[in-house]
Amino acid sequence: MTGELPVLLGLLLVAAAGTGAVLVRDPVRQSFVLSLLGLSLAALFLLLQAPDVALSQLAVGSALTPLMVLLSVRKVRRKARSERREERE
Amino acid sequence: MSAAPYVVAGWLFLMGCYGLATSRNLIHAVGCLAVCQSSTYVLLLAVGYRSGGTAPVFSDIAPGSRPVVDPIVQALTLTDIVIGATVTALLLSLVIQVAKRHRTVDPDELSELRG
C-alpha cells in the first residue's frame, strides 16, 4: 500500500492541474497551466510504469500544445488590437 | 486507493466538459478539450497497471523475471497523445479562421451573429 503513495500524489497533482486549466479563463495563463498539467501527467505515467507514454506526453503536453495555444492567442489578439485602433480613428 | 485513478479520470472529464460549456473564448475551449482528452489517458493506464509490475521493456530485464504492466493500453495512449496534439492544432487553426471571418472568438457572440 505504501508503495502506491507516489501514484496517489501524482493523481492529486493531475486532478489539481486539470481543474486549474479549466478554471483559469485567460488563454495565455491557461497555456501555462496546461504545460503544468502535461508535466504532472508525464510524472504520473512514469509512476504507472509507462516510460514510453511519459516521453510522448513530456514532448507534446509540456511544449507543443501550449506553444500552439500561445501562437493562436497572439494571432487573434493582434487582429483584435488593430481593429480597435481602426474604430478609434 | 484502488478507486482513486478512476475517480480522477472521471473528474477530469467532467471538469473539461464544464469548461467547454461555460467557456467565453474558443481558444480556452480547445484547452478544456485537452483536459477531457487527458482523462482518457489516466483511465487507460489505470486499467493496465499491475501492482509491483515494471515497464514492459525487455532490453535490461530478463523476460519472465518480473511481472510487467499491460503494454496494449500504453500503446493506445502513446499514439493518441501525438495524434491529439495535431487535432488540437487543427482546432486552433479553425479558431484563427473564425477570428478572421467574424472578428470574435466568443462562442456566445458567434451564435448571436448567426441568429
Added chain:
Amino acid sequence: MTMRLRMWVLALGGLGVAVLYVLACLDLPSFGGHRHPYGDRAVRAALARHTANTISSVNFDQRALDTLGEESILFGSVLGTVVLLRQTRDEDRQQPEPARVAPSVRRYALFALPVTLLIGLYIVAHGQLSPGGGFQGGVVVATSLHLLYIAVDYRALERIRPLGLYEVADAAGEAAYVLVGAAALPAGWAFLGNFLPYGTFNTLASGGTVPLLNAAIGVEVAAGVVVLLARFLDQAVEIVSTDEEAEGRA
C-alpha cells in the same frame, strides 16, 4: 439558450454521465490487479518476434493496421491545418525584423540544439529496444529545430526550414509506411505482416519490420510537426491582413 438553462442542461448531463461512469467502474478490474490476459499475450508475441520494447511491437507489428489509421489522422490534420492557415488574397507577408538575443540565451540555445536533435534521432532509432520510437522522437526532432528561433531569430529558422521539403517528407513518411506494409504481400504475408527475419534479440536490427515502420512514423511526425509549427508561426509573426499592414505603416 440563456446561461441559466445551459447550466441546468449541463448539470443534468454531467450527473447522467457520472452515474453511468460509476456503474461502469464497478465492473472494471480493481486498480493494480494481476489479471491482464491481453497484455500477457502481447508480451509473449513481442518476445517471439525478438522485439525488446513490447509497446513498439504492439504499435508497429501486432496492431500495425491500427497505427496506419492513427497516422492517417495525423496526416489529415496536418493537411487541414495547412489549408486553413494558408496566406489568403487579402493578406500580406511582413518581413520579421531581426531580434536582439541575450548572449547567454544564444549560447545555451545553440548548445542545446544539436544535443536535442541527437537525442531525438536516438529516441527514434532505438524505438524497438528502449522506451521511445517514431512518435516521441519525431516530436523531439521537430521541436529541437525551433531552438534556432530562440537562439537567433525567425529569419534564421526560415533559412534551415525549406517548408516544401518538409511537406514532401510528411507525405513520404505516410507512403513509406504503406509501401512497407504492401511489401509483405508478394512474400505471401498479410498486409503489414512482419515478413522480415526477426534478427538477434536486443540489437538495433531486431524486430523485422518494426524498425522500418518506426522510422517511417518518425519521419512523418517530425515533418508534420515542423509544418504545423511553421504555419502557426507564419500566422503569428509574418502574415498580416492588408488593413493591419496599413495600420503598421501609418
